[in-house]
Amino acid sequence: MSALGSVQEPPPPILPAIVYDELRSYLRESGSTLSPSEALIKAVQQWIAKGRADAIPARGYQWKQLFLPEGSRLRMRNNDSWYTASIINDDLVYNGDAVSPNQMAKQVAGDGRNAWRDLWILLPGQRNWINAARLRAQLVRDAKKIPPTPAEAMTIAAKAMSDALSTALTLVAHANQQAQNTLERRLPKYRRSWDTLEDVD
Known part of the structure; x- marks a missing residue:
């Protein structure tokens, strides 16, 4: 019997009652002559047909x-x-x-x-x-807009971290070299004789 009839069909055991009620309301509002069971059968058949069609490799x-x-x-x-x-x-x-x-x-x-x-x-x-x-x-432009896969994102992040670490190590090495040069310039052998202050009592 159709959704417009007086006898209500019980919801299929795998379909939650709230979804079944929503389907009945939609069929009634849209003026469909299908019963909820007929609509479900059609929906499942179309879903299977689409899945099969999508599985066929595209020709071109x-x-x-x-x-x-x-x-x-x-x-x-x-x-x-x-x-x-x-x-x-x-x-x-x-x-x-x-x-x-x-x-x-x-x-x-x-x-x-x-x-x-x-x-x-x-x-x-x-x-x-x-x-x-x-x-x-x-x-090519559209391909660049596609977000990377999780594996690609991890690779990108790992490379960024590696580059940042390499830059940090270079900066530390440079800072150490500068500090060493400054220290060596302050040692007595590098100081001018007139630059040394005498102790005054």
């Missing part, structure tokens, strides 16, 4: 640091014409052949062209083309 073309997912398009302008290619499965396909970005740039305009500078990319789901070099720079 790896261009140095840049990953172009399947469905990405590339284009290059030469002599007032645009030449396009697509990422199909794991290949960059231009004129029916699997090529590298550099090979595409050479086929379009000959030697001496820089694929990073000359190719433009349209990622799946995007509306605007972006220059390959700019997309790579954006990727």
